[in-house]
Amino acid sequence: MAAPVSETLDPDDWQALRAQGHRMLDDILDYAEHIRERPVWQSIPDEIRAQFRQTLPVGPSDLATVHQQFMDNILPYSVGNSHPGFMGWVHGGGNPVGTLAEMLAAGLNANLGGRDHMPIEVEKQLTRWVASLFDFPDSASGLFVTGTSMANFIAVLVARAQALGNSVRLQGVAASGSRLVAYTSAGAHACIAQAMDMAGLGTDALRIIPMNSNFEMDTALLQAAIQADRAAGMKPFFIAGTAGSVDVGAIDNLTALADIAKQEQLWFHIDGAFGALAILAPDIAPRLQGIQRADSIAFDFHKWLQVPYDAGFILVRDSAAHYATFATPASYLRREAKGLAAGSPWPCDFGPDLSRGFRALKTWFTIQVYGAERLGRMIAHTCALGQYMKAAILAHPQLELLAPVALNIVCFRYRCENPDDINARIVVALQESGISAPSTNIVNQQLAIRAAIVNHRTCAEDIDTLISATVAIGDKLSKQDDTHHDK
Numbered sequence: 049m050a051a052p053v054s055e056t057l058d059p060d061d062w063q064a065l066r067a068q069g070h071r072m073l074d075d076i077l078d079y080a081e082h083i084r085e086r087p088v089w090q091s092i093p094d095e096i097r098a099q100f101r102q103t104l105p106v107g108p109s110d111l112a113t114v115h116q117q118f119m120d121n122i123l124p125y126s127v128g129n130s131h132p133g134f135m136g137w138v139h140g141g142g143n144p145v146g147t148l149a150e151m152l153a154a155g156l157n158a159n160l161g162g163r164d165h166m167p168i169e170v171e172k173q174l175t176r177w178v179a180s181l182f183d184f185p186d187s188a189s190g191l192f193v194t195g196t197s198m199a200n201f202i203a204v205l206v207a208r209a210q211a212l213g214n215s216v217r218l219q220g221v222a223a224s225g226s227r228l229v230a231y232t233s234a235g236a237h238a239c240i241a242q243a244m245d246m247a248g249l250g251t252d253a254l255r256i257i258p259m260n261s262n263f264e265m266d267t268a269l270l271q272a273a274i275q276a277d278r279a280a281g282m283k284p285f286f287i288a289g290t291a292g293s294v295d296v297g298a299i300d301n302l303t304a305l306a307d308i309a310k311q312e313q314l315w316f317h318i319d320g321a322f323g324a325l326a327i328l329a330p331d332i333a334p335r336l337q338g339i340q341r342a343d344s345i346a347f348d349f350h351k352w353l354q355v356p357y358d359a360g361f362i363l364v365r366d367s368a369a370h371y372a373t374f375a376t377p378a379s380y381l382r383r384e385a386k387g388l389a390a391g392s393p394w395p396c397d398f399g400p401d402l403s404r405g406f407r408a409l410k411t412w413f414t415i416q417v418y419g420a421e422r423l424g425r426m427i428a429h430t431c432a433l434g435q436y437m438k439a440a441i442l443a444h445p446q447l448e449l450l451a452p453v454a455l456n457i458v459c460f461r462y463r464c465e466n467p468d469d470i471n472a473r474i475v476v477a478l479q480e481s482g483i484s485a486p487s488t489n490i491v492n493q494q495l496a497i498r499a500a501i502v503n504h505r506t507c508a509e510d511i512d513t514l515i516s517a518t519v520a521i522g523d524k525l526s527k528q529d530d531t532h533h534d535k
């Protein structure tokens with residue numbers, strides 16, 4: 049038989065590819081360097097959206113042409129979270145070092161599911177770094193995941209196996225005969241309930257504990273709920289505290305939660321999606337007191353640490369419990385003492401993913417190049433901007449603060465008639481203006497304009513701009529409303 053003719057995906061002309069690659073690198077660094085000259089966000093024109101309703105390309109296209117399509121049709125209509133005026137939801141701003149590291153990771157094309165290679169050592173290095181940040185033992189296990197939603201899910205699964213024994217992995221939850229119940233605050237992220245759903249426990253088994261006036265879980269009500277559940281024959285197993293709530297940035301009383309979890313022998317998990325990394329800021333770290341006593345912590349490097357998406361993380365104190373929840377014997381994943389199949393346990397023994405990218409590299413680069421001290425300063429700066437913004441709101445007769453500013457999230461509104469309607473329209477108008485992009489939430493049944501100051505590029509002028517644009521748009525909209533009513 050004649051040998052098949054080979055055709056690789058590599059270019060015939062590496063020089064031309066390099067030149068085009070350098071242009072692509074320049075374009076994306078230009079994007080970061082000149083981000084302020086762009087609108088934060090702009091809505092996608094119909095004709096651009098329509099460009100993405102094409103049939104599958106059968107033949108080849110020029111790389112330069114496809115890159116130009118990216119520059120014209122994708123880049124300008126992105127979320128805008130790299131922009132200093134972006135303050136919606138909780139989005140990190142990314143950073144140029146992380147961009148470059150991501151390119152290296154893509155080129156290396158490592159699969160971090162397992163086997164014995166240096167990229168896994170980088171991930172283990174990160175695990176030891178974060179273990180030391182949170183005073184966890186060196187033996188703690190950690191895993192990069194997409195985000196905190198997945199990290200919280202993993203924590204629920206580990207706690208579930210601890211509560212029911214590993215037979216739950218074979219027999220399922222129903223066979224245990226136990227009704228597991230978990231606890232979190234009304235301010236917790238919705239992904240905790242989703243984790244309960246996905247773990248087969250059901251969202252009804254998550255007790256939503258009301259918050260005190262500082263938006264922290266009411267610990268007396270938590271204790272009462274645990275007692276009531278025990279009395280009703282339920283099996284409490286899991287408390288999810290929040291360090292940096294998504295709606296107002298509140299931090300639960302983690303020490304009190306740790307005490308209750310210990311006394312009740314429950315798994316103590318912390319959703320610290322963005323807030324946990326405030327441990328890097330010396331002035332804020334004391335407010336996370338108690339985080340060191342958690343059984344597991346979920347957080348994102350892609351939020352406050354500005355690592356490009358995605359880079360979530362789960363840290364578990366008891367690596368044996370973590371391993372026992374996920375490790376699965378499979379002949380094709382056989383381990384050896386030497387050779388490429390050495391290095392057991394592998395990352396795939398600690399979570400549901402087998403093939404995994406090298407998220408650790410952009411995180412390792414970011415932490416090394418900037419250093420923990422500077423990253424902590426950057427986090428503290430966003431909190432200082434939160435206080436600056438709070439002061440500006442309190443000083444402004446037309447604005448009203450709707451929640452305490454614990455960290456970097458500011459909830460406020462423009463004072464007027466029909467405030468829910470007008471403030472929702474103010475936020476849309478701000479986003480469409482391209483000047484600033486806050487989002488909304490509901491605080492004490494009132495619609496709030498919510499500014500989450502996460503981006504390292506945001507400065508005091510961006511806050512001033514948001515405040516003055518809010519007032520200008522609010523004035524205009526409420527005047528229009530008045531004329532409308534007069535008719």
Ligand SMILES: *Cc1c(COP(=O)(O)O)cnc(C)c1O
Pocket residue numbers: 138194195196197198237239290292293294319320321322348360
């Ligand atoms: C962002 C966030 C999440 C979800 O994290 P993802 O990375 O988006 O999955 C969970 N909890 C809190 C408090 C968050 O801010």
